[in-house]
Amino acid sequence: MRVNPFYRQARFLTSAARLDQCPPDEGYEVAFAGRSNAGKSSAINAICDHKGLTKVSKTPGRTQLINFFALDDQRRLVDLPGYGYARVSVKVKQEWQRHLADYLENRRCLRGLVLLMDVRHPLKAFDLQMLEWAAHRSLPVHVLLTKADKLKRGAASAALLKTRKALEEMAGEFSVQLFSALRRSGIDEVHRVLDRWLDLVLPDESP
Numbered sequence: 751m752r753v754n755p756f757y758r759q760a761r762f763l764t765s766a767a768r769l770d771q772c773p774p775d776e777g778y779e780v781a782f783a784g785r786s787n788a789g790k791s792s793a794i795n796a797i798c799d800h801k802g803l804t805k806v807s808k809t810p811g812r813t814q815l816i817n818f819f820a821l822d823d824q825r826r827l828v829d830l831p832g833y834g835y836a837r838v839s840v841k842v843k844q845e846w847q848r849h850l851a852d853y854l855e856n857r858r859c860l861r862g863l864v865l866l867m868d869v870r871h872p873l874k875a876f877d878l879q880m881l882e883w884a885a886h887r888s889l890p891v892h893v894l895l896t897k898a899d900k901l902k903r904g905a906a907s908a909a910l911l912k913t914r915k916a917l918e919e920m921a922g923e924f925s926v927q928l929f930s931a932l933r934r935s936g937i938d939e940v941h942r943v944l945d946r947w948l949d950l951v952l953p954d955e956s957p
């Protein structure tokens with residue numbers, strides 16, 4: 751297996767509460783979205799092989815800001831606020847959703863969305879809404895079915911097939927894979943998608 755060193759370069763860049771606080775809208779961005787506690791921050795840490803890069807929250811909903819991680823001066827990964835956190839007021843929830851929608855609809859450098867869902871609870875209402883938004887904007891979505899270590903191999907494969915079939919029936923450029931930050935499985939597969947979206951030209955693999 752060839753380890754991709756590019757993603758190890760990730761460095762925290764900045765946080766934004768609103769679209770107008772985001773870095774200049776240029777280059778390439780891939781955003782990570784998902785319900786609160788789905789494993790967004792853990793996935794970004796695993797993908798970048800960097801344990802403390804994003805603070806993995808013990809309390810769901812801790813990541814309330816849009817966090818930007820620079821891979822190089824043209825490419826960024828973005829940790830979006832988790833949605834669906836129950837213990838905040840409706841008003842606060844609506845605020846987050848408005849900023850999230852604003853980012854997703856207006857960010858021109860956004861090349862793709864990685865949508866994380868707990869493998870045990872895929873395609874909840876808000877996930878479907880995200881898929882619809884993305885399709886509407888012609889934005890490709892790669893779904894990570896996270897915490898795959900929580901299921902036996904057979905059950906995880908069944909969840910993958912079922913989700914893939916459901917995605918195929920929807921309009922949009924959607925793909926899906928199993929992922930576990932804990933076991934560090936599925937990382938190569940997601941790197942390949944990110945390489946493509948970030949327009950990375952990697953050194954030739956052949957000797």
Ligand SMILES: Nc1nc2c(ncn2[C@@H]2O[C@H](COP(=O)(O)OP(=O)(O)OP(=O)(O)O)[C@@H](O)[C@H]2O)c(=O)[nH]1
Nearest residue numbers: 786787788789790791792807811813832930931932
């Ligand atoms: N078993 C297992 N647990 C995981 C995995 N990924 C994340 N977790 C756990 O799930 C919880 C939430 O993970 P986070 O990465 O903080 O999730 P998040 O989506 O960033 O959450 P918010 O920022 O609160 O929206 C933590 O307790 C993690 O340790 C995984 O692959 N396997």
Ligand SMILES: [Mg+2]
Nearest residue numbers: 790791807813
């Ligand atoms: Mg987080």
